Amino acid sequence: MSMNIGNLKVKEQGTPVGRIVTPGFNAVVALREVNSTNEKAPAFDVMGLLADRRTWVKIGAVGVHRERDRRELLLRPPRRSDLGCAP
Numbered sequence: 001m002s003m004n005i006g007n008l009k010v011k012e013q014g015t016p017v018g019r020i021v022t023p024g025f026n027a028v029v030a031l032r033e034v035n036s037t038n039e040k041a042p043a044f045d046v047m048g049l050l051a052d053r054r055t056w057v058k059i060g061a062v063g064v065h066r067e068r069d070r071r072e073l074l075l076r077p078p079r080r081s082d083l084g085c086a087p
Contacts, residue, residue, distance in 0.1 A: 030056065 008018035016031040031044040042061035
């Protein structure tokens with residue numbers, strides 16, 4: 001089961017920025033494209049805005065998944081196996 005926990009909009013500079021909200025987490029986030037030749041690398045780093053409202057820090061990474069009958073792209077965290085971690 002998948003659940004929508006946030007929305008992003010593309011700003012004038014081309015950067016997707018939005019908010020992720022769950023019962024235990026609430027943050028302004030942006031996606032930064034990852035430039036890598038590794039096929040298992042995530043598509044984007046997830047950057048979180050600190051309380052000073054000026055500093056961005058990496059808080060995660062996501063890959064892109066497109067379902068056949070949908071127009072939208074789904075972002076998913078990398079699988080543990082993609083990161084070289086044991087299951």
